[in-house]
Amino acid sequence: MTVLLRIENLSVDFHTDDAVVHAVDGVDLEVHEGEIVAVVGESGSGKTVTAMSVLRLLREPAARVSAGTLAFRGQDLRGLSPRQLRAIRGGPVGMIFQDPMTALNPVLSIGDQIAETVLLHQDRRDRKAARARAVELLALVGVPDAAHRARQYPHEFSGGMRQRAMIAMAIANDPDLIIADEPTTALDVTIQAQVLQLLRKAQRETGAATILITHDLGVVAELADRVVVMYAGRVVETAEVHALFGKPRHPYTLGLLASLPRMDTETDRLDPIPGNPPNMASPPPGCPFHPRCPLARDICRTERPALLDLGDGRRSACHFHEELA
């Protein structure tokens, strides 16, 4: 499989008046054509920031982004001019945002906002064609009576319908890569399943690779081919989805899975991971997970574990991954 997106050693620092927050600290990520990669982790683990830096959407210079490699279809994204970047945003790379309540302009009709995406990347003068395409896209994402609803405003749409409209915008220009940033987090549980189904359908029809950012392991199991687990701005484990759920090779992943409610055991209590994620302005030395880790030993407090290749496409950043094998 060809590599579509390659990120190597990505770091993002946010400079505030009194601290430097290392939101992302040396992340490696690869996305192959057509696959769905889930990026999971707690809030603040750097998932969204990683995704935003692909499209260079972070506000520089407040955010300082550095990367060894940041390449999409072999093209280096780091040296692109603003115009070249705009051609990629919304074109070959589509993005879906977490909260469809705020990601749509309340005073523009849904159809106009979808047409905007089309206009930005195709003939700007052909508004009629763009509107027709917007209606077509709305129908494609399962909005009933699309021609009528395209003229409605966001407040006339339910949350699920708005997220469908966002997905329509993301796939408007037949992308090669869709970045979905917690696409179901803001939705009702009953709607989540529908939106996930739609995402899978959109992914199949466009053949686009998808980066699915989520903290919901249920979503991961449902949709993903491969999983990247992030903690404290670093990748701690990557694996094919079944392998990860079957046998995690990092204590953090293990803790995440153990904290899930299960149908097949007789316990009433969940097992949370003790403690809290570290403050990224002053992360702990060594392995950032050691204060919460049941396997932690002296070496964990001093030496940062490398992300080691374990074979079979698995990688783990733990000194003691062999004990978990």
Add this chain to the structure above:
Amino acid sequence: MTIQVEVLDEAVPRRGALRRFRRHPVALAGLVFLFLVVLAAIFARPLSGHDPNQIDLLAARAAPSGEHWLGTDSTGRDVFSRLVFAGRVSLGVGIASAALAVVLGTVLGGIAGLLGGWVDGLVMRIADVFMSFPSLVVIVVVAGILGPSVVTMVIAIGLFQWPVCGRIVRGVTLSLREQEYVLASRATGAGPMWLLRRHIIPAALPPVSVAATLAVAQAIALEATLSFLGLGVQPPSASWGNMLTDAQSLTVIRTEPWLWLSPGVAVALTVLAVNFIGDGLRDAVDPRQS
């Protein structure tokens, strides 16, 4: 069918604004008065029945009469005719310079807010400089150097009034650019100009229209001042300001009140009317005023 739905949807928020404006009797009165002034300016010729520049020395300094409604000036020109023709100039200068100020302010304020950083700093410092200068003095000097003309005056007034509008648009931009839908729009490939046109200017339009109205009032007053000082509209063309020049003599003030009273009242009432309209608009476009 399709078009009807669109019009209905768009009309709903505006209908509220219209209702709030109608509840402002002073603003409504201002609007009616301004409408009459504009009509008079447009139909100046048939309305007055006299050529504003026709000298008739035999009828000089005549008091108001059936023939000359507001009397004549020292060269026998019909004052009413000059008054309505002057309305064209005064309103034209007011609107043109306010338009210039609004366009400059919107573009510069929007760019400053959107790009931020040193661009923002530079634009806003320039705005500060313009706002801290006594504009009248600078315009007097510029008019002195370039020679007085209507175009110079419009540009000068516009240049000194854009910061008001610029600050408003910058403020709106700063609050909008943190909105997720602006980020979403950037993520679909929108550049700064697109964001400005599609998201920011529509949102800034209500406060800007208020500022624009008030700018028109200020510009009319400023035009009158400059023309009074002989630095604006040049005779023989009439403007309310240069008609007031006649009132520089004490004899005229005492014995021929029709010469200065009518342009003075015209300026005062027009500026007042436009200001009232601005106040009414401000309340109308603020949806919190129910």
